[in-house]
Each structure stands twice: as C-alpha cells, then as structure tokens.
Amino acid sequence: MxxxxxxxxxxxxxxxxxxxxxxxxxxxxxxxxxxxxxxxxxxxxxxxxxPSRRALLSAVFGKRIDDLRARAVDLAEADDPRAALLDWLSALTAYATSARGMADALLQDGGDDADHADACSLRLGGAVDPLLRRAVRAGAVAPEVTTADLITLVTGLALATEHHPNPAAEANRLLTLTVRGISPQS
CATH class of the missing domain: 1.10.10 (Arc Repressor Mutant, subunit A)
Known part of the structure; x- marks a missing residue:
C-alpha cells in the first residue's frame, strides 16, 4: 500500500x-x-x-453513490419487492436530478477513460442487482430488465428534465408514468 x-x-x-x-x-x-x-x-x-474527468466525477459523486448502495442493501429484504425497487428508483431519480452532472456520471457510454467509464454505474449495480432479481422473481418486473436498463432510464429522465423548473418533480412524474405504462391495461 x-x-x-x-x-x-x-x-x-x-x-x-x-x-x-x-x-x-x-x-x-x-x-x-x-x-x-x-x-x-x-x-x-x-x-x-x-486521471480523467470521469474519475473526478466518480469521486465527486462517491458519497451519493454510497448512499444509494446502502439504500439498496436496506431494501433488499423488504416484504414487497416491487415497492422496494420503486423506492430505490425514486431515490436514484431524486439524487440524479438534485446534483448537476450526476446523470452524466451515470452514463454508460464508455466516455473518456475505459477504466473509469462506468464506475458509478458499476458501483450501483452490485447493490441493486439483488433488489431487481427479487422483483423479477415476484413477477413485478419483466425478466429481461437489467440494472443497467434501470440506471439508463433514470439517467435519461434526469437529463431530459435538467432544465425544467422543477427537475426532480418532473423526472419523478415521468418515472411514475413509465412504471405505469402509457396505455391502459385491458
């Protein structure tokens, strides 16, 4: 060391x-x-x-990522796997919209440094995977949904609402709409 x-x-x-x-x-x-x-x-x-912008962003958002990881671990054994996953997604949405640049840090595009490209997303993934697997087993989430899909979805919502007068409220509204779906069930 x-x-x-x-x-x-x-x-x-x-x-x-x-x-x-x-x-x-x-x-x-x-x-x-x-x-x-x-x-x-x-x-x-x-x-x-x-060594790179991505490494700096990863460090800047490290505490927030650690908090989200801890939240996922706390929710992993909740009675209702669907509610637990949605609670975590709401927390991720709140974090991503409250901290300018966090959505960019969560992007999984390879970025400017392959060693640090997905650092934030990778750190989240390990903690969220058990939450997602439980929701899939409970039939609350389609089996093809991945943690990367969920992070990408929230990242997109945060980026799309960044200049809205109330980004957190708008991103949360869109997340709720996404979870419900855009067409009524028959």
Missing part, C-alpha cells in the same frame, strides 16, 4: 471540495482548469489525483 504524503492528501481533499462546488454550479462539464486554479494547484496536480 502506498502512503500518500500529507500535502498530497490535502491537495486531493481540496481538489475534490472545489470540484464538488464547480460541478454543482456548472454540471459535469465543469472546467478542470478552473478547478485547478480555484484549488491553487496546477492542472498536472489535478490529473495526477484524477
């Missing part, structure tokens, strides 16, 4: 704190150069700590 020097640990924490503010203000495309300037370090220092 490599031990980081105290100044390197301070720089890492400072860069991360500045990045959180910049991403909150400007979304996932926040300027790495501006982050470096505000943190009082060079861009090479930012790159040393976070």
């Amino acid at each position: 490599t031990v980081q020097r105290a100044d390197a640990r301070r720089n890492h924490a400072l860069i991360l704190a500045v990045a959180e503010k910049e991403v909150a203000a400007h979304g996932a495309n926040a300027s790495l150069e501006q982050i470096a300037r505000t943190a009082g370090v060079g861009s090479a220092t930012v790159r040393r700590h976070f």
